Amino acid sequence: MSLTDVKHQPTAQRLFQRTLSSGRMSHAYIFHGPDGVGKETFARGVAEVLLCGSACDVSLSAAEAEAVGLAKARVGCGSCADCLGVRGDSHGDLHIVHRYLNRDHPEPEVRKRKALEMGVDVIRHFVIDPVGLKSAHGRAKVFIIREADRITPQAQNALLKTLEEPPGPTYLILLVSAIDRLLETTRSRCQSLRFDSLPTAFVASRLADLAPDVSTDQRAWYAAASEGSLGLALESAEQGLFEINQTIVAGLSLLPQDRSGATLTVWTDSAKAVSDVYKEHDPDMSDTDVTRRGIKTVFRLAATWYADVLRRASGCTTIVNTLHAEAVAKSAGTIGAEAAAEAVNRIAKAGHHLDRNVNVQLCVETLLNDLARLGIEAGAVSR
Template sequence: MSEEGKLTPRNSANLLGHFEAEKTLLESYNSGRMHHAWLITGPRGIGKATLAYRFARFLLKHGQSGGADEVDSLFGDALPTVEPDSLTIDPDDPVFRRISASAHADLMTIEREFDEKKNRFKGVIGVDRVRGVGAFLGKTSAEGGWRVVIIDAADEMNRNSANAVLKVLEEPPAQAVLLLLAHNPGRLLPTIRSRCRTLTLNTLDDDTLVKLMADHAPDSSPEEALGLSKLAEGSFGRTLSLYEEGGLDLYNELTRLLSTLPQLDVEALHKLGDKMSRAGADEAFRTLGDLLCWWLGRLISQGARGKTSGLGLNESDDALMLRISQNADVNKLMDVWSKAGSLFDQAISGNLDRKQAVLNSFLALEGALKR
């Protein structure tokens, strides 16, 4: 369970920017012939899990009027005759509170397991995490309504766990719903994708992200929120994470160092490396790696498409990218982008010193600019 008071998809009452997706789910429910499995896709942090929990609350609240004796062998026949016009459930509702407290008997959530020894989440969802899904969905509902399983994220399942879920999808129980979230649906088995109805969420626009930041990070200024939203490229989760990690200040430090190219300020580079190697700087180091790769990706995009504006946060960023792109081959920049990502990953996994990862990444970029 998350820390008390912290915003999580499980306890978020509101969802902005995905009206059409909510409308699709609601219309499907009201039709009386709702699909047994939904594949909710889109980039990380745009609201997939928030939508899934929102729909789960709705089903577990409104589905109680459909008893088991009203259901036949086809999925989704027991639906209320009064059609709800919104997925919204009051935060004070008992169903909302129980789901928020991970205490609803008819909801199962599957996520990656946290490795206490390594102090991080495991890389995949193993078969032990999904083994009970079939049995859970096969039981009679504890509250006389629906049973719901949320898998976050389905594209993180290994092959054994994916096959276990596939078996459930092949013979779906009545009045049960699987909500599979996927950041990269192409990683899923084609047979899983074919048995789900896909619901694709779009990235959020800057105005929506600024509104969300005003609600969930009221200490942030509109200008800061706008800058962070551009770095996050439409992901609220990413925007909030960058805010909590001082992402805008870190980005400004990054671009100040990059502005010294083609001859890096070695003293400033070492200071940045020392800062990232300190105890407690794990998340800042991860954020720096993400920002560097984001910046390099935009730089490569400029070189490939000849774009000269709108790639950075402001005109100064655009000018820096233009200057550097004019002095580097796109293929060399792609090599640097790949190398930097690998170096930061190695350091995060503990196989490389963090300062060395910083030094080597920036020096690789410097080397790519020398003729």
């Protein structure tokens, strides 16, 4: 993928194209914004331009040219040994840094650790030391650091001097979802660049290419529920969230009448199914983290449902759960906009509580009780 293959990020594209043509690149960048919107692909595109010996200008499509404000864009040629090396992850001057690199560290102690964060050992061995070495192909060295918010504060401090003045043509790109998770001292040494959510239609069309087995109905839901993140849409498809959402939605539309605690069981089982997929992908993640992420996914689905109810109750017809339009309309009629908005609020608060290590079971039970009560009270008012 070349730099211009990253779509719907006109701000990033404009800034980089102007910087590339002026030849005044900064040494350190922070790319921040939601996961799965093209930050790493863009960073790799930048690496391609910097490492390719025959980078060239290509014409942008009329729509892109208008959005970006430039007619042409600089890209790597895409066919030389350097470009192929970047694309195949085998270029000696492209360093992709991530938390699992501890497994390749020379110290057995570091290798034994769980890959939850990037400590000083990992940052020193895979960033600071190689930054000081000569480049393999003589053009430049590029370091792309994934999940840079997982660099420990001590390791961020160790990295400051490197970010400030790396020797020779060296470029560091830190990828993060939320920039405020980095130390202020790190932020002030980098140029930061925000990446935005993608349009739903674009996510759906990319999903058709990348997950062709997903049915059209499901694709539409995954795209609509993705909050503009192709990465989230793909992850959700892999977790089978479409089916899980059916159960969650069925439970929520009946919640005020649920006396048996069936909803709690549905939520717990659904969260477990999602957690299992997380654990498979990231075996080093702690059990607490895995459980929490599973529950938070269920919270996200529930919040999406109430947001739909809120939209419908406020007269808006664009909803995520289009296959449940009737149930959404019915709930909008019984619980109304105010209670739906309060429900979205309560779910967000419960999510924050989870981040602060409260008892998961208690948090879910309290939330479900709150949601049921909101439904009953609003129902009583509307009658």
